[in-house]
């Protein structure tokens with residue numbers, strides 16, 4: 057099974073396929089520090105990263121924004137002093153798509169550059 061970080065997002069519309077439980081079980085081990093949480097009935101992939109200060113948190117936020125723009129797939133970002141909460145889900149299908157797993161893995165790659 058291909059590494060998530062090497063994959064690109066696909067354009068999503070309302071008919072895009074949600075990840076199946078089997079796919080989720082196969083993909084989730086590549087993003088072990090992420091949680092799947094339901095928000096208003098919609099599953100989100102979410103993780104909170106810690107940073108030494110606000111400026112570093114903001115720099116990370118902007119880097120995640122850059123890859124979101126590059127991939128055409130966007131997160132929810134809550135940037136606070138010393139931490140950033142990142143959530144990925146696919147609005148078009150009100151659920152989780154493979155794109156969300158790809159972007160969570162790419163988010164981890166960016167975070168690794170801040171350690």
Ligand SMILES: C[C@H](O)[C@H](O)[C@H]1CNC2=NC(N)=NC(=O)C2=N1
Pocket residue numbers: 068128129130131144145146147148149
């Ligand atoms: C037109 C534009 O490509 C779409 O609205 C994209 C933008 N980014 C997106 N990001 C996410 N997370 N879900 C979407 O459904 C989505 N749709």
